[in-house]
Amino acid sequence: MRRALKDQSTEVIERVVRVLAQCGVTPEEIVEATRRACDGIPGKELKSARSAPMELSDAAHVLTVWFSEPAYLDETGNPRALALSAAGPSVTSLVESVNRSLDAREVIRYLVKAGAVRSVGARYVPQSRTLMLRGTRGPAHFRNLRGLLAMLRTFGHNDRPRRQVRGRFEFLVENPNVPVSARPEFDRFFGNVGMGCLCQVDGELRRLELTRKRGEPTVRLGVGIFRFEDEEESPRATAERPRRKRASRAGKRRR
Secondary structure, eight states, X not given: OHHHHHHHHHHHHHHHHHHXXXXXXXXXXXXXXXXXXXXXXXXHHHHHHHTSOOOOTTHHHHHHXXXXXXXXXXXXXXXXXXXXXXXXXXXXXXXXXXXXTSOHHHHHHHHHHTTSEEEETTEEEEOOSSOOOTTOSHHHHHHHHHHHHHHHHHHHHHHSOTTTSOOOOOOOOOOTTOOGGGHHHHHHHHHHHHHHHHHHHHHHHHHHHTTOXXXXXXXXXXXXXXXXXXXXXXXXXXXXXXXOOOOOHHHHSOO
């Protein structure tokens, strides 16, 4: 796992450097900026990160199967409460159907800690088809690395000539004049739209997974959706900001 992490980190650095170079940033500027960024990393934070638990990348797919496979659904179509091990459907059989190299106890602890599953007596009940890692420190950070690498790989793929490869879906939608006050409204809108879209994609990926023929090679395929904004103020926004009236000197005097 740690070896894979090192390989991913190296690839991220190489791809980021390539993107910067394509924008005209010189190697000297890249090295200087990287050195400043590295100098700003607290030693305590680095030490803590090296001992943090890693992400279980297939744990989310366990939830997908739990919510979609008939063997793990009750008569109403909801995911069944499962014992860790049993003669019939169980957490162990569920995890093994996703990846036989995973440890069922480790996976269920991971899902419980993330709040996606809760224990009810000796059984486990999923709370959501979505695995939220925000706030879990280690797993969230490793997931960020995978997400960053995924984006960079898509950017690199789409940089190749059209005659060599078919492009991957990669588009941005943005508007430069959205009122700051409208951000909460947009977040609610996009949360509903984005989650609905991802649930559909997850279902389609599961359907395609079930069409696999025995011995057929597989690939990890996915889609990421994220909302962004320019965090630094633009010159235009600064220029249009109304100025505050200065208090008069007389008004500041004590009487």
